[in-house]
Structures are given as C-alpha cells and as structure tokens.
Amino acid sequence: MFRLPTTLCVLLLTSMADGEALELDRDLTDLCFICSCSADQTTIDCSRRGLTEIPDGFSSQVQKLNISNNDISVFPANLNKFHNIVSLDLSGNQLTAIPENALHNLSALEELFLSRNYFDSWISLNPNDVFLPATSLKVLDLSYNKFRTMGNLANLELIISHSLETLILEHCEIDSLHGRSPLSGLTNIKVLKLSFNPLVRIHSLISSTLKTLDVSNCALSRINHNELMYLPSLVYLKMSHNYRLELSASAYNLFSDSLRYLDISYCNVLQPNLQGFPNLRRAILNHNMIRFLRSNEFENNTMLEYLDLSYNNIGSLKSDTFRGLTLLKYLDLSWNEIATVPQDTLLEMPTLTQVKLSRNYITNVGHLKSNSVTILDLSLCEISSIGVDALEGLKSLVDLDLSRNLLSHVPDGVSSNTLKFLNLNYNRITFINNYTFFMLPRLTGLSAIGNRFTAIWKRSYFDSNPYLERLDLSDNMWRCDCLDVNMYDFFEYVTLEPSKKEESYNLICNSPMSMYGQTWLSACYFIWNPTAKTPNPDSLIWFITIMIVGLLTCLLLVNCIRRSTQRRLAAIQAERERQVEEARDRLRQLRMRAEQEALCNTPDPRDLIAPPSYDEALTMPKLNASCHSLNETGSGKTRRKRGRRKTKSSGDLLEETERNGDVPVGGVELTEISDDGRRANRPRRQISRYGSHEVAELEQSPGARRRRMSEYNAEFNEPNGDVVTVEVQAEMERPLRPRLRRYSNDDGQPRESDF
Known part of the structure; x- marks a missing residue:
C-alpha cells in the first residue's frame, strides 16, 4: 500500500464536501x-400539493416542515x-399507523x-415507544381522529413521554x-x-402536573366530589356547554385547593356550590x-375576584348573600x-x-350603600321611580x-x-x-335621548354643573317657539364653541306642524337673524323689478357684444379680402414682369x-425685287410711302433708325465722339409707341445689338479718316412702363381681362 500526502487528502475531502454541498443546493432548488x-x-x-410522500431534496437544516392536507x-x-426539525405538521393526510422508530433521531422536535388522519386505535400509534x-416534544395534536x-393497553401505559x-x-x-x-x-x-x-364521566385522571383541563361541549352529567x-x-377547569351537568349539593362537594378559574356556563347548574374551591379567583x-x-353562599370563596351569574333565574338577594367576598x-x-x-x-x-343589574325587575331604586362601586348598570329594569337619597350611599x-x-x-x-x-x-x-341636577356638581356627561321633553330647557338648569361637557338631547318632542328668547339662549349654550355640548342637527322640532321635522336652526334662522329676514310683498315687487331690469340689461349687453363681434368679424373679413386682392395684384405684376423678362431674354431666331x-448661297434663288421684309416677298404689291403709314413694324423702324443714324434709347444711350474730341450734336429720340408694342423691347436681342453695332462702325468709318466713338451706358435696372387700365362702359370697375 502507498500513503497519500496529507495535503492531497485534505484537498480530496474538501472537493468531496463541495460536491455534496452543490448537490444539496441543487436538490433544494428543485x-x-x-x-x-x-x-x-x-x-x-x-x-x-397532492403529495403521496415527502419529496427528496430536504436538508438537515430544515426546522419547520408542513406537509399537511396531502394524500400521504x-x-x-x-x-x-x-x-434539527422543531415543528412537523402531518395533519390532514391519510395516516393509519405510526412505526415504532418513526421519530428516531428527532431530538429537537x-x-x-x-x-x-385516520387513526382509529391507540395501538396503531405505538404510544409506549x-x-x-423525541425528548423535546411539548405539543401533540391528535384531534379529529377516531x-x-x-x-x-393491556395494563401498559397509554402514552409515554417525559x-x-x-x-x-x-x-x-x-x-x-x-x-x-x-x-x-x-x-x-x-x-x-x-x-x-x-364523554360522559371524568374518571381515573391522575396527574401531579396537569394545570388546564378542558372538557367543554361534552356529555357530562355529574362529577364526583373526588x-x-x-x-x-x-x-x-372549563366545563361549559355540558347541558346536563349538575354540581352536587350534598356534603361532599367538588373540591380543589388549586383551582383558580372555573367555567361552568351553559350547563344545568341549580346551585353554585363553590364552597370546595377556596382559592377560586x-x-x-x-x-x-x-x-x-342562599345566605353566605360564597363565604368560602374569599379569593374570588370575578363572579358572573348573568342569564339565570335568580329571584331575590339577601343582605348576606355575598358575605365573605372581600376581594370581589x-x-x-x-x-x-x-x-x-x-x-x-x-x-x-x-x-x-x-355591578351589573340590568334586565331585572327592580321597580324602585332604594337607598343603596357601597363605598367602592364606581359603575352601576340599572338599565332595562322597569324602574319607575328613584328615591331622593338613592345615590347618597354610593360614595x-x-x-x-x-x-x-x-x-x-x-x-x-x-x-x-x-x-x-x-x-x-x-x-x-x-x-x-x-333643582334637578343641582346636587350633581361633578356631572360631566348627561344623556337624555328618546324621552318626552317638550318645553325647551334653560341655561340656568346647569348653573351648578361647571364641568358639563356632553349633553345628548336628540329624539325628543321639542315644541319650538322661535320668538322665545330662552330657546335661542339655550341653543347657543348647547351648540356654540368652545363649550360645545351637542350637535345642532340633533335638535329637531316636533311641533308646531309647520316646523315638524326641522332643526332648531333651520326653523328659526330668519327670526334669530333679522338681517336675513324673509322679504315682504313690497320688497318682493322691488325684487321682481330689479330682476327684470337686470335681465333687460343683460340682454342689451349681450346684443351689444354680438354686434361688436359681428363688426369685428366683418372688418377681419374685409382685411382678409384686401390682403387677397393685394396678393393677386402682386402675382399679376410678377407674372407680367416674368413675361417681359422672358421676351427680352428670348434669342433672335x-x-x-x-x-x-x-x-x-450660290444655289439659293434670287429675288426679283428688293423688299424690306420677307413677308412681302412674292406679294406683288408695292410698298407704300413711309410718310403715309401710321404704324410701323419693328423691321421698318430698324431700317429707318439705321438710315437716319439714330440710336434707340431703350436702356442704351449712344453718343458720337469726333476725332478732335468734340461731342457730336445729335438729337435724342424718345421711343415712339407703335400700337401696343414697344420697339425697344424687340430690339434688345443680342443679334440685333451686334448687327447695329457693326452697321454703326461701317457708317462712321468715313474715307477722310475720321473715327466716331460710340459710348454705350447701360441701365442697371429698367423700370416697368406704366400701363393704362381700360375700363368697361357699364360699371367702370377693372376686370381681369383688362390686364
């Protein structure tokens, strides 16, 4: 055999532990x-969850496991x-038995x-083993089994657990x-x-440690004294809701020196018989x-502090019935x-x-005496009278x-x-x-709801009650007299701050019929506040008149506003139409200027x-006669004299201009300069109008200008050697020629066709 190094062994163990931890984490996640x-x-x-068994993946760190209400x-x-488990819940399943080693190793449970569950016998639990x-087991719940x-169990203990x-x-x-x-x-x-x-009888219950026994809602009829x-x-000890249970009235009463709490309500007890519980609280x-x-019924219960005898048939009390209850x-x-x-x-x-004495048949409250009673309930007792000194004994x-x-x-x-x-x-x-409450100086709250008071109370009734803070007076039969000064004074005393004692909406008038169902304030408001008085007939007429005048004023004002609005709308419409007309004029001018510029910039064909x-040129036909225009070629008509023509075409005007030596003034000014530096005196000619055309516009093409310049150069180069210099001054911008509008004979208004 060979021995691995210590470091390698530690690493192997660590890796194995990490692998197990990872596997455990994966199982817990699942x-x-x-x-x-x-x-x-x-x-x-x-x-x-409908489980039939506990799923895998639990770790030992689980402390509370609930697998109740499944199909296990x-x-x-x-x-x-x-x-490490502390609480285990297997209730609501289908268990019928528990193995002997079921709780093995559960020392923390x-x-x-x-x-x-379905347990039907103690033997199926193996209760002895x-x-x-489970050495720490404290609570075992086996309820709702059979x-x-x-x-x-054959002379063996039923359940063994220390x-x-x-x-x-x-x-x-x-x-x-x-x-x-x-x-x-x-x-x-x-x-x-x-x-x-x-359960019919409690028998053979022996335990030196048992402190609480609950046998309520059973079928107990009697309990032996021992x-x-x-x-x-x-x-x-709770024995309530055992409807046949009676406490023994014999000399051998039920006895317990340690009992502190006893509940035998809803039973058939005819006598308390609590003498056997000296320490009962x-x-x-x-x-x-x-x-x-009976007399001295509780003389042996000197430690009793709370006694509830309500809902019985007790008909009378004796002066010594509760003798000995010094701590009650x-x-x-x-x-x-x-x-x-x-x-x-x-x-x-x-x-x-x-002390609660409600719902009895006490018709008269006599002179009760007690030095310690602070709360006394005598409601629903059919009491018809109270003695004057009935409360003096209650210190x-x-x-x-x-x-x-x-x-x-x-x-x-x-x-x-x-x-x-x-x-x-x-x-x-x-x-x-x-004098009713005169002798109650400490009175803080008084409630008198649902009585039959008709006359309004006075403030002076409570002059001797300076600490009064609450006064409930609703649901009474008050007779309202708004003219009575006392009513207004008492209303202020009850409802106004800072010493407000009652809400005003709880004070309702019951009479007269005209005020039935109204609050004091709503019924008497205009009487208690004269400035807000209801108007008389004269004031009603004035009110109607003022309303009519106000209505007419409103109508007039509305009409004025409507007319002003209409005028404003008309002015806005007129302004809009003027702006549209101006826009149309600007568009016309722009269109005419564009047409003129297009005509001026059109090249000569x-x-x-x-x-x-x-x-x-040699092959071209020759003309038989000279003509100034190609349009006259072959017409066979002789040209008329120029002096007799009233209109001239653009071609004739050009020939005449070339023949006379004149230069048109259409944005270009021509001046002759002689050799000796003197300016030739030539008259300026203004552009004549021929029909609806301007000759200057027709002569602004580049070809016409070049032809004229070449002709001028040829004409001014005379044989004597004199040279004529022509200065041309161009206008940067030629203004538009004003045009006269033509009007029709019927309405004198300009039309679109006139432009």
Missing part, C-alpha cells in the same frame, strides 16, 4: 419549485435525517401535529376514560383538551338554572328576575367596583346607567358628589327644573440659324 421555502430554507411548506398514507420513513426518542376510548406538556384530543369520539390513568406515562403534562367528545383530588396542580356561571342564592371586583347579575336589592348587600364586598359612584326604564321624572335634589356620567336614555321623562455657306 424542491422549492414544488414547495414554498423561506429565504434561509429553514421553513418549508408543502401543504395542499404511509408515515414517511426518511424523517430521521431531519435532526417540539411540535407534532397529527390531526385529521414512538414518542420516547380513538373512541381512552384506556390502558417531555410532553400539551395533549389535544378534541373531536376524537372519546366516550369513556377507564383502566389505569391514561396520564400516568406523561410525567410533565400540563394541558389536556378533551372538548367536543361524547374527581379533582388527583389533580393537585389544576388551575383552569374567577367563576363563570352564566346561562344556568340558578333560582336563588366584578359582579354580574344581569338578565335575572331580581325584584329588590337590599341596601346593605353591596357593603359586604368592600372592593367591588362594577364612589362615577357612572350610573338608568336607560330604557319607565322613569317619568327625576326627583329634585338627587345628590352625588362623585357622579360624572348619567344615562337617562329612552325613558318617559317630560320635564326638569333648576436668325441667330439660331447658321448662315449659309458659299456653295449654298
């Missing part, structure tokens, strides 16, 4: 496409690799949810507890929930059949049949702060509710130095006066034809 993973991949949710029928065998490897019973604290067995169709204690194997059990089972003796740590006995309370703070006696309350009843509870009363009773008046001089909130809603009170050669 898994997260199927399930929902957290960012750190410690929480994976695969619920409601066999308990997963590969869970033992999740040694704290919560296991197996509810809503399966939970032992165990049907909870007993021993760490389990909460066992949930709700909706498991358990109807009996028998044999050895099913809790003896749970040495650390604290919470047991057996609610919603057809059933709770084997639960020395029991603190919370909270007792809920509502919705039962308790008909009367809350007492609820509402919805009973109590007719009278003895005046010393509340004195037996020195720490009582809140600490702050809130008094007398709503929905039959009170027709509040006696004068009802006194309380501590009362702040008084509720008189929905009674039959018709009036108050200056004779210049375009090359002169004939000598041979061609």
Whole structure:
C-alpha cells in the first residue's frame, strides 16, 4: 500500500464536501419549485400539493416542515435525517399507523401535529415507544381522529413521554376514560383538551402536573366530589356547554385547593356550590338554572375576584348573600328576575367596583350603600321611580346607567358628589327644573335621548354643573317657539364653541306642524337673524323689478357684444379680402414682369440659324425685287410711302433708325465722339409707341445689338479718316412702363381681362 500526502487528502475531502454541498443546493432548488421555502430554507411548506410522500431534496437544516392536507398514507420513513426539525405538521393526510422508530433521531422536535388522519386505535400509534426518542416534544395534536376510548393497553401505559406538556384530543369520539390513568406515562403534562367528545364521566385522571383541563361541549352529567383530588396542580377547569351537568349539593362537594378559574356556563347548574374551591379567583356561571342564592353562599370563596351569574333565574338577594367576598371586583347579575336589592348587600364586598343589574325587575331604586362601586348598570329594569337619597350611599359612584326604564321624572335634589356620567336614555321623562341636577356638581356627561321633553330647557338648569361637557338631547318632542328668547339662549349654550355640548342637527322640532321635522336652526334662522329676514310683498315687487331690469340689461349687453363681434368679424373679413386682392395684384405684376423678362431674354431666331455657306448661297434663288421684309416677298404689291403709314413694324423702324443714324434709347444711350474730341450734336429720340408694342423691347436681342453695332462702325468709318466713338451706358435696372387700365362702359370697375 502507498500513503497519500496529507495535503492531497485534505484537498480530496474538501472537493468531496463541495460536491455534496452543490448537490444539496441543487436538490433544494428543485424542491422549492414544488414547495414554498423561506429565504434561509429553514421553513418549508408543502401543504395542499397532492403529495403521496415527502419529496427528496430536504436538508438537515430544515426546522419547520408542513406537509399537511396531502394524500400521504404511509408515515414517511426518511424523517430521521431531519435532526434539527422543531415543528412537523402531518395533519390532514391519510395516516393509519405510526412505526415504532418513526421519530428516531428527532431530538429537537417540539411540535407534532397529527390531526385529521385516520387513526382509529391507540395501538396503531405505538404510544409506549414512538414518542420516547423525541425528548423535546411539548405539543401533540391528535384531534379529529377516531380513538373512541381512552384506556390502558393491556395494563401498559397509554402514552409515554417525559417531555410532553400539551395533549389535544378534541373531536376524537372519546366516550369513556377507564383502566389505569391514561396520564400516568406523561410525567410533565400540563394541558389536556378533551372538548367536543361524547364523554360522559371524568374518571381515573391522575396527574401531579396537569394545570388546564378542558372538557367543554361534552356529555357530562355529574362529577364526583373526588374527581379533582388527583389533580393537585389544576388551575383552569372549563366545563361549559355540558347541558346536563349538575354540581352536587350534598356534603361532599367538588373540591380543589388549586383551582383558580372555573367555567361552568351553559350547563344545568341549580346551585353554585363553590364552597370546595377556596382559592377560586374567577367563576363563570352564566346561562344556568340558578333560582336563588342562599345566605353566605360564597363565604368560602374569599379569593374570588370575578363572579358572573348573568342569564339565570335568580329571584331575590339577601343582605348576606355575598358575605365573605372581600376581594370581589366584578359582579354580574344581569338578565335575572331580581325584584329588590337590599341596601346593605353591596357593603359586604368592600372592593367591588362594577355591578351589573340590568334586565331585572327592580321597580324602585332604594337607598343603596357601597363605598367602592364606581359603575352601576340599572338599565332595562322597569324602574319607575328613584328615591331622593338613592345615590347618597354610593360614595364612589362615577357612572350610573338608568336607560330604557319607565322613569317619568327625576326627583329634585338627587345628590352625588362623585357622579360624572348619567344615562337617562329612552325613558318617559317630560320635564326638569333648576333643582334637578343641582346636587350633581361633578356631572360631566348627561344623556337624555328618546324621552318626552317638550318645553325647551334653560341655561340656568346647569348653573351648578361647571364641568358639563356632553349633553345628548336628540329624539325628543321639542315644541319650538322661535320668538322665545330662552330657546335661542339655550341653543347657543348647547351648540356654540368652545363649550360645545351637542350637535345642532340633533335638535329637531316636533311641533308646531309647520316646523315638524326641522332643526332648531333651520326653523328659526330668519327670526334669530333679522338681517336675513324673509322679504315682504313690497320688497318682493322691488325684487321682481330689479330682476327684470337686470335681465333687460343683460340682454342689451349681450346684443351689444354680438354686434361688436359681428363688426369685428366683418372688418377681419374685409382685411382678409384686401390682403387677397393685394396678393393677386402682386402675382399679376410678377407674372407680367416674368413675361417681359422672358421676351427680352428670348434669342433672335436668325441667330439660331447658321448662315449659309458659299456653295449654298450660290444655289439659293434670287429675288426679283428688293423688299424690306420677307413677308412681302412674292406679294406683288408695292410698298407704300413711309410718310403715309401710321404704324410701323419693328423691321421698318430698324431700317429707318439705321438710315437716319439714330440710336434707340431703350436702356442704351449712344453718343458720337469726333476725332478732335468734340461731342457730336445729335438729337435724342424718345421711343415712339407703335400700337401696343414697344420697339425697344424687340430690339434688345443680342443679334440685333451686334448687327447695329457693326452697321454703326461701317457708317462712321468715313474715307477722310475720321473715327466716331460710340459710348454705350447701360441701365442697371429698367423700370416697368406704366400701363393704362381700360375700363368697361357699364360699371367702370377693372376686370381681369383688362390686364
């Protein structure tokens, strides 16, 4: 054998670890496409995916795994690799059994949810062995299965777990507890929930650590007096909604020194029978059949702080019924049949702060006494009268509710130095006066909604209540008299800032009929504000006149604006037409100038034809007679004298000009210079007009100019040797010749054809 170097071994191990990590990351990535993973991949949710088994790709770092509501029928065998898992949810599947080594290596598991499966017997769970490897298991949920019973397994413990604290067995169709204690194997059990089972009797429950027992919504009918003796740590007992349950009234009452919270509401309890719970702090006995309370009923419950006896049939109270409840703070006696309350009843509870006596048959509020009550509810009690000294004995009363009773008046001089909130809603009170609230100096809020007040209150009624902040007066039968100064004064007192006590829209007039349904403000606005008074007939006529004048003024103004607009539009149209006409004139001038320039720049056709050669000239026919124009060739007519012609053609004008030695002035000025330097005196000729043509325009072609110059040179070169020099001065720009417009005889307007 050969030995590899240490460095090479380390590299090989590192590469193998990296390969496994990459493979694991790839598997986790594939898994997260199927399930929902957290960012750190410690929480994976695969619920409601239709899975039949746990998919591959999970790593050991997973702490919370939820695979509930799937189609898994066999308990997963590969869970033992999740040694860091804390919470495992397999509820809502099709499991029927759990293997013995199912939780092997799951030492960190704290919560296991197996509810809503198909477990039908305890043996299929292997309860004696399966939970032992999970040394940190605290919560086990087996609800919504069908165990049907909870007993021993051939003299073996039902469930063995030294760490389990909460066992949930709700909706498991358990109807009996028998044999050895099913809790003896749970040495650390604290919470047991057996609610919603057809359980008839609690039997053989033995546990020194159990603190909470929930057997509500079962079928319990009675509990033996010693059933709770084997639960020395029991603190919370809930037995509500057991409709046949009765507490034993014999000498052997239900007993528990450790019980603090007891809920036996919605049962068939005829007597409280709480003497066996000396440390009870909270007792809920509502919705039962308790008909009367005996003297010293709760003398052994000296630690009681909260007592709810509402919704029973209690008909009367005795002055010593609650004797011994020195720590009681809350007492609820509402919805009973109590007719009278003895005046010393509340004195037996020195720490009582809140009392609810609503929905009873107390017709008269007598002289109650209490040094600690701050909230007293006497609503819905059919109270028709209140004693003048009814509140004097309540030294600490702050809130008094007398709503929905039959009170027709509040006696004068009802006194309380501590009362702040008084509720008189929905009674039959018709009036108050200056002395009604005179003895309530601390009154802060007064509510009198839904009574039968008709006369408007006065500000002086509350002169002795400087702290009054809220006053509710809606839904009353106010008779509005807008001319009454008191009504306006009280309205300002109630609705104006800064001491606003009521909204103005809550004050509604009920009479007279002309004001029915209107608010005080809308009904009396014009009377309280004379400047905004409704106009009389004379002012109405003036108003109509002013409206007519204003309407006519508006019509005139509109007409003027319309005419001004029309004139403006007409001026704009005329200006537009003028601009169009000017544009047309400019176009005509440009077109005429272009035609003139085109005519001036047109070359002479004779210049375009090359002169004939000598041979061609010999072969050309000879003319029989001389003529000045080719147009006269062969005509056979003699030319008339020039003096008799009134018009001349351009060719004749050229011949005459050449013969007389004159130079046309059409942009070129010709001057003769003799040899001795003297200027020849030759008269200047202006261009004559011949018909509608200008000869100068016809003679401006380059060929005509060259021919004239050659003729002038030949003529001026005389035999005596005198040389004539011709100076030609060209005009840079020849102005257009003004043209006369011709007008027709009918309208004298220029036409397009005239141009």
